[in-house]
Amino acid sequence: xxxxxxxxxKYNNLIIFLFLQGIAFYWLTTGNNYHNSVMVKSxxxxxxxxxxxxxxxxxxxxxxxxxxxxxxxxxxxKNTIEKLxxxxxxxxxxxxxxxxxxxxxxxxxxVINNSVNRQKNYFTLNKxxxxxxxxxxxxxVSDKVAGVIAGCSENYSVAISLLNIDFRVSARIKTSGYxxxxxxxxxxxxxxxxxxxxxxISISVGDTVETTSYSAIFPEGTLIGTISDxxxxxxxxxxxxxxxxxxxxxxxxVNVIGNLQKPEQQSLEKQxx
Amino acid sequence: MINSILKYxxxxxxxxxxxxxxxxxxxxxxxxxxxxxxMIILLLxxxxxxxxxxxxxxxxxxxxxxxxxxxxxxxxxxLLAGFSRPYVLSVIAPRDGYEPGVELxxxxxxxxxxxxxxxxxxxxxxxxxxxxxxxxxxxxFRTLLRVVLSSAFTTAFILLAERYRKR
Numbered sequence: 080x081x082x083x084x085x086x087x088x089k090y091n092n093l094i095i096f097l098f099l100q101g102i103a104f105y106w107l108t109t110g111n112n113y114h115n116s117v118m119v120k121s122x123x124x125x126x127x128x129x130x131x132x133x134x135x136x137x138x139x140x141x142x143x144x145x146x147x148x149x150x151x152x153x154x155x156x157k158n159t160i161e162k163l164x165x166x167x168x169x170x171x172x173x174x175x176x177x178x179x180x181x182x183x184x185x186x187x188x189x190v191i192n193n194s195v196n197r198q199k200n201y202f203t204l205n206k207x208x209x210x211x212x213x214x215x216x217x218x219x220v221s222d223k224v225a226g227v228i229a230g231c232s233e234n235y236s237v238a239i240s241l242l243n244i245d246f247r248v249s250a251r252i253k254t255s256g257y258x259x260x261x262x263x264x265x266x267x268x269x270x271x272x273x274x275x276x277x278x279x280i281s282i283s284v285g286d287t288v289e290t291t292s293y294s295a296i297f298p299e300g301t302l303i304g305t306i307s308d309x310x311x312x313x314x315x316x317x318x319x320x321x322x323x324x325x326x327x328x329x330x331x332x333v334n335v336i337g338n339l340q341k342p343e344q345q346s347l348e349k350q351x352x
Numbered sequence: 353m354i355n356s357i358l359k360y361x362x363x364x365x366x367x368x369x370x371x372x373x374x375x376x377x378x379x380x381x382x383x384x385x386x387x388x389x390x391m392i393i394l395l396l397x398x399x400x401x402x403x404x405x406x407x408x409x410x411x412x413x414x415x416x417x418x419x420x421x422x423x424x425x426x427x428x429x430x431l432l433a434g435f436s437r438p439y440v441l442s443v444i445a446p447r448d449g450y451e452p453g454v455e456l457x458x459x460x461x462x463x464x465x466x467x468x469x470x471x472x473x474x475x476x477x478x479x480x481x482x483x484x485x486x487x488x489x490x491x492x493f494r495t496l497l498r499v500v501l502s503s504a505f506t507t508a509f510i511l512l513a514e515r516y517r518k519r
Contacts, residue, residue, distance in 0.1 A: 103425075126418050194376065196376070244486065
């Protein structure tokens, strides 16, 4: 007993260290799955309040830029309305039933916390389950890829950013149609890497890269970026550097896109796997 | 006593706010991510009981974790820095040892001593943090380069802040 006590007194430092380190590692290994632990959830509601305030301040400072972005988007939308209106006037075009065949839902959310300087970047949106958001919904900025929702609370969501070394998205080259997998390599927030494109295809710098609909997350043809550099890696595949369209450093208003037909597609696919 | 606790609390609050509001937004070619809040651990008095030092380190990291939404990696890295601090201090001790009432500052122990002290602790902290962040060994040397560059930046900031710290 005395020996035990002596041991405890002598190494109390190490024991506390190992104990606390154990807590940290437990969190580290289990907590990557966002918003799992109850403790984090309750405390983060406090930090969210602070984040919201900081975000409000930033929103005020960026008003001019946001204004011009909105004006540009408005213009584009008005043009589409014009085109659609013309189409409807045309008697012979078939009417597409937008209620029963609607595939995607769009929700606009504001980014209240964002980072680009880590290896695993996430951003927080100010809408959550109550507003109809759910994990695995796509996040885009005016038709350009931004990320995927990783977890939702009642009124907030956390999305895994494209700038996260764990993020992968199925992408293809628009001109040739060949697809591969795109991910960020952690270097520069403006570039990502497209892999698994075989070397017998001719690729030119400047080609557009867009998403496929294979994962049933992003709508087909959501823009990602343009090819800025092509390297031949040791294997049979190219290593293609893609300059991203989205500027993650000024992410503010994003569209959250849900795929209504995803359960159907996935349940069908499951039957054959 | 109360006075010095208040002083340390103020320093801690300022550093954490600086980290969250300013340094978390610094992006310099993906290689430099300074984490200056580690200065809190550097400045704690030399005679602090080791369990208290560990607890303070852990909770400092925890606060940063909660604000950055990262799971436990700052807590772990800061705890390691706090754990290694007594050993670092004993290795680089000046000839007369440390006086209990005197704070660990550049003024008392000189620029070279503080440079070695700060850079070693910052390097330990950043090393643990950056490898925990990527959590893999692919791109080992690139992560190492990030550790070295960010440590240099953080140390430079800490030296500057220490130079102009009042009192």
